[in-house]
Amino acid sequence: MNPDQLKREVASIDWWHTIDLGHGIITPGRNDTPQRLPRIHMPEDLTGKTVLDMGAWDGFYSFEAERRGAERVVAADYYVWSGQDWGSKSGFNLARKALDSKVEDVHVEVMDLSTETVGGPFDLVLFLGVLYHVRHPLQVLENVASVTADHLILETVVDMVGTSRPVMALYPDRELMGDPTNWWGPNPAAVIAMLKDVGFRRVEIVWRDPLPYRIARAFVNQFKLGTPIHHSLRQSRIVCHAWK
Numbered sequence: 001m002n003p004d005q006l007k008r009e010v011a012s013i014d015w016w017h018t019i020d021l022g023h024g025i026i027t028p029g030r031n032d033t034p035q036r037l038p039r040i041h042m043p044e045d046l047t048g049k050t051v052l053d054m055g056a057w058d059g060f061y062s063f064e065a066e067r068r069g070a071e072r073v074v075a076a077d078y079y080v081w082s083g084q085d086w087g088s089k090s091g092f093n094l095a096r097k098a099l100d101s102k103v104e105d106v107h108v109e110v111m112d113l114s115t116e117t118v119g120g121p122f123d124l125v126l127f128l129g130v131l132y133h134v135r136h137p138l139q140v141l142e143n144v145a146s147v148t149a150d151h152l153i154l155e156t157v158v159d160m161v162g163t164s165r166p167v168m169a170l171y172p173d174r175e176l177m178g179d180p181t182n183w184w185g186p187n188p189a190a191v192i193a194m195l196k197d198v199g200f201r202r203v204e205i206v207w208r209d210p211l212p213y214r215i216a217r218a219f220v221n222q223f224k225l226g227t228p229i230h231h232s233l234r235q236s237r238i239v240c241h242a243w244k
């Protein structure tokens with residue numbers, strides 16, 4: 001692809017992910033994705049593996065799995081790709097073309113996720129930043145488990161941190177980050193309990209937001225969104241790895 005034309009096309013898109021497309025062109029993502037990549041602990045070598053990236057948006061993690069040697073990668077999404085709010089599928093389409101990638105794409109609502117709808121099961125499933133957007137988290141985790149042959153990487157908002165019993169906070173309005181598409185914030189114990197309930201044998205939390213960051217963000221959220229500090233302080237993000 002001609003670099004000047006690529007630059008013009010990149011500039012016309014509202015990007016979520018920051019993706020290096022070569023020729024010195026990096027997409028201006030709202031999310032500093034390369035900086036976030038280490039926290040999900042994606043295996044360095046995915047040679048011969050099949051990977052599903054559920055909720056792929058611009059596809060950064062799908063392209064990264066392909067770069068690490070995966071034999072087949074399926075990027076799946078619904079909400080953003082249907083042009084509802086937030087963005088579109090244009091970034092994914094352009095990045096796939098620019099990277100000469102073979103990542104497959106499937107439009108699927110996560111409530112309809114199954115081996116039939118995405119052509120699985122997959123050795124590795126990425127489920128990053130989606131769980132708190134769904135109305136029926138346990139049902140959705142059942143669906144995610146049904147397409148996972150071996151290994152799941154889940155990244156999510158957690159809430160009610162510090163409560164040892166498995167509980168979830170409900171966001172009926174815009175309580176979480178002012179976004180009405182956020183529904184549930186499980187605590188870490190609830191994430192682990194739900195993953196075990198849907199059939200994962202071993203679950204490990206491999207990353208959590210550091211406390212100083214949570215404190216700083218609580219003040220920012222109070223200033224910007226009016227979120228009470230004592231609510232924000234109990235919210236965090238975690239990355240879990242789970243194995244069948």
Ligand SMILES: C[S@@+](CC[C@H](N)C(=O)[O-])C[C@H]1O[C@@H](n2cnc3c(N)ncnc32)[C@H](O)[C@@H]1O
Pocket residue numbers: 031054055056057076077078079080081108109110111127128129130133134
């Ligand atoms: C916060 S973004 C995370 C994007 C990417 N996985 C990441 O971690 O950077 C949430 C993604 O999940 C998708 N999503 C949200 N609800 C969905 C649903 N019910 N079915 C399918 N995709 C959904 C959105 O379209 C969006 O791409």
